[in-house]
Amino acid sequence: MSVMEKVQTTQSVAGISFFFAHTVLPSSFNREYFDTYLQKLFHGEIVNQSEKRAAWHTEFRNPAPCQFVQDSLAQIKKISNSIREKQWFFDVTDVINIGIGGSDLGPKLICEAFADEKTGPNVHFVSNLDATQINSLLKKLSPKNTLLIITSKSFRTLETVENMQVAKQWLMNHQLDPAKHMIAITSNFALANEVYQIPQSQILIIPEWMGGRYSIWSAVGLSCAIALGFEKFYEMHDGAHEMDNHFYHAKNAENKPILYALMMHDALTNEQLKTVTILPYAHRLRTLPDYLQQLFMESLGKHVTNHGELTQHPTGPIVFGSAGTNSQHGFQQLMMQGTHPIFADFILPLEQANVVANCVTQVKTLREGVDDVDPLKKISGGKCANLFVLEKLNLKTVGALLAFYEHVVVTLAFLLNINPFDQFGVEHAKHESEKLLKEVGNNITSLDQIQKLFFYCE
Template sequence: MRGNWQFLKAQARPTLQQLFADDAKARVAALTIEQAGIRFDLSKTHLDDTLIDGFVQQAGAMDLAGQRQKLLGGEVINPTEGRAAEHTAERGTGSPEAVELARQFHARMRALVEVIEAGAFGKIETLIHIGIGGSALGPKLLMDALGRNTGGIEVRVVSNVDGAAMAEAIKGIDPRTTLLAAASKTFTTAETLLNLESAMQWMRAGGVDDPHGRVIALTANPDKAVEWGVDETRILPFSESVGGRYSLWSSIGFPAALGLGWAGYEEMLEGAGAMDRHFAHADWRANAPVMAAFADLYYTQARSAQTRAVFAYDERLRLLPSYLQQLEMESNGKSVTAEGEAVDYPTSPITWGGVGTDGQHAVFQLLHQGTVLVPVEFIAAREPGHDLDDAHHEALLANCFAQGAALMAGKQTDDPARSYAGDRPSTTLLIDDVTPAILGALIAFYEHRTFVNAVLLGINPFDQFGVELGKDMARAIEEGGMDDFDASTKALMEAALGDPAQ
């Protein structure tokens, strides 16, 4: 590992109880950051002045400030592909050229949204958004979190190539009042195009004479979409330098712009932009993404934590853990440095989680009394997402805050089976409400946190070659090229599909 990490190997660290015993109020104040409608409480982590000083020195050694400038200035930050990573330009921070191009693409998307709302496609009740990975996870999260009870166009997202997913998406809707959005950066993604063909067959069977005229392409490769059969007036481009897992800010966010209305989508961009500015200008010790990354690195590097759990105590954010799985593990699940040298230290932990209070009755047993250390992140909202009795929200928040307190405090009894070790870390993100602006800021926070982790580890978070090998081998099987596969794989294929030679 590059840089000097000796500060992590010092004598035993104080427990959380000891850290709070010194001056609890001062600790909470020092390790709480409020920004863009979010309160970040890092006080229940083991960060102290010694650790923070060490991480600040490591940030200097790894030129975090310079790498941040490259990212936010639109310089090449993805060395293996020789590209910038310009998702922040979609929110107004980047090179002037990239910001202007994003503005033009957003204006084109807004115009199409307004054309649809004006009835150019007739009565539209449903949009089926077809994509996979970042082309689906972002829109799905946005619509699930923000699209409830809007009364507008219903958005259904299909990603899985399993036909059952498409069958579920088309159930109970009229193809004559439906539009299709095909989201693929290259417009060559096999799963997406197969699902798109199936959706068009459903449309033909339902009396739509020209299904191609119902397809809107969201892509960084417009020529390929035209070649496929989409008219250029229904193509919403985005920049090649916007990565898939960072693309919801681009035309990939079209379903949210249509389903929530342009004003809501613009608020989301503005919220993310506010977090961009915070990340760009705040001192490291007052910088939410940076401080969160410091805590992440302490647990992976010094305490051998192989996983990180995220629990949203808000039903509207139930898909956030799934979204973060791709963002964090596809970005930082690497075994070589940015220079291509093998690493000999942990990189990304496994991100997992769920919703509270469900998780308390499923996996929290391990968190409290298991033999592995799992840093936990709690996310809750001050305002409820419903009009039911306040007792629901009060119970939800009480459970959320109590879990963090219990993980830290533990409880010792004469009965070992009923004892809790305590000293188990957690962070809490308390948001004002689940609004477009705050959700935008929250997602941008996680993007920058992932970036800081990568910089301090010396890895490249913007490539993802690890997803390609399995896809290549699947393509070989589909084309009948099984000769090079192992005996187990051949036997499985024959058991499932029969002998391809017959």
Template sequence: MQLIETPHLNLDYSFQGLTDEQLEAYAKKRLPKNFDQLKQQLIKGEFKNASEQRPVTHTLCRSIHSVIRAGNGKNRFTEIVRTLRSGKWLGATGKPIKDVVNIGVGGSDLGPMMGSFALKEFADDASLHNLKVHFVSSMDGGQLYAVLPIVDPETTLFIIASKSFGTPDTLANVDTVMEWAQLTIPHEQWLQHHVIGVSANNQAMTDFGIPAKNQLSFADSVGGRYSLWSAIGLPIALTIGSHQFGRMLDGAQQMDEHFNRQPLKQNIPLMMALIGVYNREERNINNLAILPYDGRLRNLPNYLQQLDMESNGKQSSYDNKAISYATAPIIWGGFGPNGQHAFFQHLHQGYDMFTADFIAILHRDAPGFDFSVQQSLREQQRLAVANCLAHRRLMWQGSQKSQDPRNNYPGAKPSNLIFLDELNPSSLGALIAAYEHKVFTQGVIWGLNSFDQPGVELGKKVAAEIHEAIDHMDTAQQPSQSFDPSTDHIIKRM
């Protein structure tokens, strides 16, 4: 058995088919000689994002020195959390806020949504936990269409979360919300009592009309997909309280120390990174399935998809030279027990190769229920773990005992088992930080800048041009410019 254990997180890589000696030799071959120095720079917030000319500082957000962690009564983040969770934040008509809607996209949505859903049973004071937190990200308004009918403008607060405070997707949702709210509350009062801004751009929040007391900021050097540790994590803190949010930061910081200090055979993120590079380069496997076997982690695959693919899905080097070799794999997956009744058929007997991270939670206390219900829920947890272990084992070992092709399982699909003794704020923080450091290490090995995302910028520019052409059709018979026959046809149809 090949196992690395830590207080919050454990990695079993026995089903990768690689010896520790092979992995150590591969590390010597692929890790740059200055890797320890680069790793320490990351932990200290000194690693450079070369293309954007700024340091990378998300690890500092979980430091004891972070403004989010300040324990005094003057800390705005803590005060906002305490006021909202105690029911003392009043709307414009004097009614307490009951619902909070986070409007964001990408890192301003995926991390807060994943963390809030995973940890909602860990609220530090159930008597204060009377808020319902909702998430809206889709630019088409589909999520707003579902949320607005079930909330009251007099008792709903909106978090506008955007690093730049200029993201078109987010502002489109905000425009619709303003139209909805002003039917009940005058705009200035709505801004005073029903809006919190979270951004790295304080001036843009001020220009929008958000009062300074309702603004939370974070450093421009914190990347969006790495920002749940910062003020962007406000929905998580509103769900579980500031103390439990601090425990999540503590778990991440402990993983920082583990990554920084432990040698390869005891280092979970480093081992995950090297195995991933080996599978990509030596086995030519171009995809990684994330398979959590706990419903609380059902949003984890989407979160890790952005973390990994937006960081390392690139064809240019750290110093902006063209590269011609494969980098990040395609990240996909889903909630394991549901996947067994959907895509696992292909995993077991399809022709395509893949590698997988199975994620299991071994124990669950199930607080808030009677003893008999707790026992039943614990038994369900055992059932989930049993299925996780069974499918992982079968995907690796296979089964060719039957002459019937329908019962032939080829096996030889490599996977990790990442398991937590229990899911709580500390262990979730450690889990997410481990994946962050895996992505960083792979980016260093492939010579990438993992902290920019130029690939989406051109799409935004072209989208703006097409949007302008669609709007132009409202006042003219022809669009403002031509694109291609297919695109032009759709514009005219609109």
């Protein structure tokens, strides 16, 4: 049986103070074995066993990275500066980032969070296969001043390719050369260049070892560099690197990602954790729950171990959330007085006194409860409410926060003996939908066809 030890955890890392509801250090946690895994992760060795790949996203935060990363960052800087300094083929006033999943959620989070610091063109995001999203955006923009960034690792992602074709046709309808208005970010250079005719100098490469949900640090973040400037964009990397160093070197009792992952693992294996609620008390971080939802659920949504056996415990939690006090008037009533186990992260920048007061009151009440003779007003307390305090809301602290959660996911996957770097469920859905479209075509929009698919499959 594991021996649990209570640990105090208020030390600041990269401008973030972590106040965990509780922490436990099981004696069974083998740090030496875990350190061997970390060495492989941080040095670009294979850790994604199912696809025989590294997962070297931390290298983009390394101040002295490998040559590929040096060249990639230099290309991001060169292209973003060219656009910002009006040295592109035309005066770029608007950029449309076309991508989905990690190719959308990361850049969107950063551009929205720091919109007030924007010094470059306006950046818009299109991800949905429903053409309503892109068509409504295109109506508002000037074609001659719009640049498209097409982000897809395979350059075959259905949503991204369909939206690219719509935008490309829009440009041609206005007698514009799409080649001057398009940048590709991909691992599939040949397809982007030879099939879709995007010039070589306008293709930025995503390395095969970079997973989408870990890719904001790479060329996938080009739209952020265009909007904010490369130097501002790289401040995020500085914060992440500080968190990387902490994760790699800090002892167990001081290591924030390890302590959090151990707490979550304990709750999962004891059937006390079904959901994780992400509550940023800052409107600027309103899309953080969406970003972390993909990071956690795509990474940890597995039912087979690295040894090919069925898992013995639940793996990834369901992640959801909302910004600030909005959630207090939505679902936090259930958190206070409902019957479900609660595991929540309150993320609090020290900015507005009234927001701070609301946030800390919620955390304190969830932890300590309220005793009242009237059972209707009683709050039981004892909930797992974590508080992460950001001394300032800037690119450095946000970069550190994102890196913290990445390391949590990696550690939790290690503890659960699952692979956090593949996503075969997602791949299956992509292939099957493409297959169905080829077989049925536009007839699939008929009610008769839907009935046949579900009720007359024999």
